Amino acid sequence: MCYSAQTWADYRRYTRAYGADIDIREFYRLFVRRNGGAKLPVPKALEDAFLNDPDSKMAEIATLIRQHREAEAVRLQQLVFEQKARLVEADRQLVQKLTKKWSEERRIATDKIEGALQKLAHLNRAQPRDSDSRIYPGYYLPVMIWEDGRRVLRPMRYLCRPPGKPEANDHRFPGTYNARMTSLEGYWSGVFGITHGVVLASAFYEHVNRHRAEQRSLAEGEKVEDVILEFKPRPEHNMLLACVWAHWTAPGKEDLYSVALVTDDPPPEVSQAGHDRCVIPIDPSNLDAWLQPDRNNLAESYRILRAKEAIRPYYEHRIAA
CATH class of the missing domain: 3.90.1680.10 (SOS response associated peptidase-like)
Structure with a gap:
């Protein structure tokens, strides 16, 4: 397959x-639905094509994409903030006593911070990559x-x-x-x-x-x-x-x-x-x-x-x- x-x-x-x-109508509907909370993943190269299209007919779609990226950046930044607090608490507990529970908490927080930072970098990256077109x-x-x-x-x-x-x-x-x-x-x-x-x-x-x-x-x-x-x-x-x-x-x-x-x-x-x-x-x-x-x-x-x-x-x- x-x-x-x-x-x-x-x-x-x-x-x-x-x-x-x-x-255009279906592309517009896709991005409106996504901004409304529907989980509709699209390759980055598709978004970038609309953002870089000088045709005025694509301007509304480009605006939707920018709005989504801004909202996603805020969500990821908030996630990093929350997980850093989780990491600090795990380190505090581990200083007092080494336990499996807090070791796992530390691992999860570290992984989530790393994942969120990678997504933020991908979101804001201007240099195109082949992987941007992968579905x-x-x-x-x-x-x-x-x-x-x-x-x-x-x-x-x-x-x-x-x-x-x-x-x-x-x-x-x-x-x-x-x-x-x-x-x-x-x-x-x-x-x-x-x-x-x-x-x-x-x-x-x-x-x-x-x-x-x-x-x-x-x-x-x-x-x-x-x-x-x-x-x-x-x-x-x-x-x-x-x-x-x-x-x-x-x-x-x-x-x-x-x-x-x-x-x-x-x-x-x-x-x-x-x-x-x-x-x-x-x-x-x-x-x-x-x-x-x-x-x-x-x-x-x-x-x-x-x-x-x-x-x-x-x-x-x-x-x-």
Whole structure:
């Protein structure tokens, strides 16, 4: 499964490269909801794109982002203040008597202070990093779709909830950020052949067992260790990754746009590295055909997905930083 991906979080890249229109209303709604207290994580690069966009139409969204960052900075500063007080009390108690309870209190306070300071530094950092564009399950990212005769870029949650499915499925099936090709006419039948999209990505990341990544058996007494591998196409390039998306609605509930990357059996180099799934890149010549599927001609959608064999790159891997 594609646990994480290095995506095009900057919407302006889609507009320049593919002429996609921005669904400003949905981006605005996303940031309004987040400022209202909803937990809607977005990659930093997406925020920075709005903050650096000279287009006056993006000014209201930029204001929402600044307000959120200011509020988050205040929250983190308050957390540091509280945990420093907790640390002082733990040190005071430990001087009197060394106990497991206060040693643990000291450890927790120290960890929380360090974590909050790291988040503050990340929040205020002006120098961009590749990691600013990385998305994880539950994150919102730009997805390119077809609507009203044009390519449109809309923010969607990377954890798909098809129409008619209950909210509980988000927790019952936490892996629904990926749609297995073999399940497209099963669990995903409400979106496959109906609502397709693409996400631009330069790398994807997977959890694997270290011994499998090192292509060896577990040593006697060795415990299974999890590592995260980064897979990058060689030569390096941005991939048009196939996905299916959904517009979920329910009475009294917020509308939800969400997306899942389509995955299939891996090529040999991914399998040998210890993983059993792989994303599916779309041939650029098939882009608009994929974005405009025909429910009555699923064979064409499958043809586009299987055309990956002609364009699929070699995926080089390394342990992610």
